[in-house]
Amino acid sequence: MANTTTAIFSMVFSSPAVFSALEMGNCWLSLTLCCLFGGLNGTFVTRNSRPNIVLLMADDLGVGDLGCYGNYTMSTPNIDRLAREGVKLTQHLAAASVCTPSRAAFLTGRYPIRSGKWHQGLSCASRDDHCYHPLNHGFDYFYGLPLGLLSDCQASETPELHSRLRVQLCVATAGIGLASLLLLVPKLAGWLAVPWTVIVTVALLALLFFASWYASYGFTRRWNCVLMRNHEILQQPMREDQVSMLMLKEALSFIDRYKHGPFLLLFCFLHVHTPLTTQEKFVGHSKHGRYGDNVEEMDWMVGKILEALDQERLTKHTLVYFTSDNGGRLEAGGAQLGGWNGLYKGDTVGFRLFCCGVSFSPEGAGACYGSDMCSCTTDVTYHDPPLLFDVSRDPSEVRPLSPDNEALFHSVVQKVEAAVKEHRKTLTPAPLQLSVFNTLWKPWLQPCCGTFPFCGCDKEDDIIPNA
Structure with missing residues (x-):
């Protein structure tokens, strides 16, 4: 794909390593798609053309949410057209169950563990170096959200980022504030000889916790919900009611600019990730509430892109590949989300099925009880020798093999240890992305248009495609 124009839209949760390998990844992906589709239609491409x-790429779309996969109550005619005129790749499975690793694998053709990633990131040493920006890792054009999509980006939604931390900050603020009062009152009354330095220190600590608690409410949306074109911030905070249509407008403009191609366009929808922001015209459009409305709006957007290809007579010279980064999420945001997973709801009575089984996240395992965000940094138990299971007879892996019940135990362990040793030789040491320091908010890295910390701007116009 040398000399082709590439673009990326919306969220790409990938690491520097992924983007460094992006040229290779594009070649791998292009070759795969050409092998799959090249022989389907003799008029598709000529032998020497590219x-x-x-x-x-949809976000959190369930396989059961599309008409071409058997859903007869959700209207997705444009995606169904792709299935009807092309092929359904029923064995193209997501490499992981969450956004970041599955997208990294999609872009590179490598197992997610080979990349290792926690969201995209933007800058390294200063807010303007943009060391992680897509334009510095293989792409020629970028329009989208460099910092991801959160429910916090919609003012009317319940915040999801650090929701548990906010409670802890509130409790800590109240406790330290009370302690400063309990020290100050006896000091003023002459009952207790407490140094003023101690009282002032405790009071300043209470003020710091209060500022952190207030900032988590007042600035989360302003600091995290950023819309960019290339290296320029266009909206901060982004206008959630506009951003999807602005992305569509940008994609259509990109197709028009590079219609003489060849070009590669990666369009990553915000749909159907929470907060399920949908244009007013599509609200109430489906039979499945907010989620269904969002799916049908996404299908309309797919139709607009296909329509642009038709109008420019690019249809027979363009590979169109529609997928989802992973399956549908469980119920969230007050709406039944994709893939028919989670609790089925009737009109008045919810039904749950309880059954006995093994708890995969027992207390003390570091699971996310009472929190919307997983820490993912709990201790790991190393087994030496490693645990071996015969999955043909023990698919649940509850009965580890031993030398007493498996004659080849020592031979298998030796082969495993040799393979691990060889694998470790191929690894390059990388910094821990989830260390305490790396997860702290750093003001000097905060992208900002306007006066920090009150960042804010809106450089986009209101010309968006009409539904």
Whole structure:
């Protein structure tokens, strides 16, 4: 794909390593798609030509949410058209169950563990170096959200980022504030000889905790919900009611600019990730509430992109690949989300099925009880020798093999240890992304248009495609 124009839209949760390998990843992906589709239609491409490639990636879309996969109550005619005129790749499985690793694998063709990633990131040493920016890792054009999409980006939604931390900050603020009062009152009354330095220190600590608690409410949306074109901030905070249509407008403009191609367009939808922001015209459009409305709006957007390809007579010279980064999430945001997973609800009575089984997240395992965000940094138990299971007879892996019940135990362990040793030789040491220091908010890295910390701007116009 040398000399082709590439673009990326919306969220790409990938590490520097992923983007460094992006040229290789594009070649791998392009070759795979050409092998899959090249022989389907004799008029598709000529032998010496290179096709355009349009990759459409939904976010958290369940396989059971599309008409072409058996859903007869959700209207998705444009995605169904792709299935009808092309092929359904029923064995193209997501490499992971969450956004970041599955997208990294999609872009590179490597197992997620080979990349290792926690969201995209933007800057390293200063807010303007943009060391993690897509333009510094293989892409020629970028329009989207460099910092991800949260429910916090919609003012009317319940915040999800650090919701538990906010409670802890509130309790700590109240406790330290009370302690400063309990020290100050006896000091003023002459009952207790407490140094003023102690009282002032405790009071300043209470003020610091209060500022942190207030900032988590007042600035989370302003600091985290950023819309960018290339290296320029366009909206901060982004206008959630506009951003999807602005992305669509940008994609259509990109197709028009590079219609003489070849080009590669990766369009990553905000749909159907929470907060399920949908244009007013599509609200109440489906039979499945907010989630269904969001799915049907996404299908309309797919139709607009296909329509642009048709109008420019690019259809027979363009590979269009639609997928989801992973399956549908469980119920969230007050709406039944994709894939028919989670609790089925009737009109008045919820039904739950309880059954006995093994708890995969027992107390003390570091699971996310009472929190919307997993720490993912709990201790790891190393087994030496490693635990071996015969999954043909023990698919649940509850009965480890031993030398007493498996004659080949020592031979298998030796092969495993040799493979691990060889694998470790191929690894390059990398900094821990989830260390305490790396997860702290750093003001000097905060992207900001306007006066920090009151960042804010809106450089976009209101010309968006009409539904």
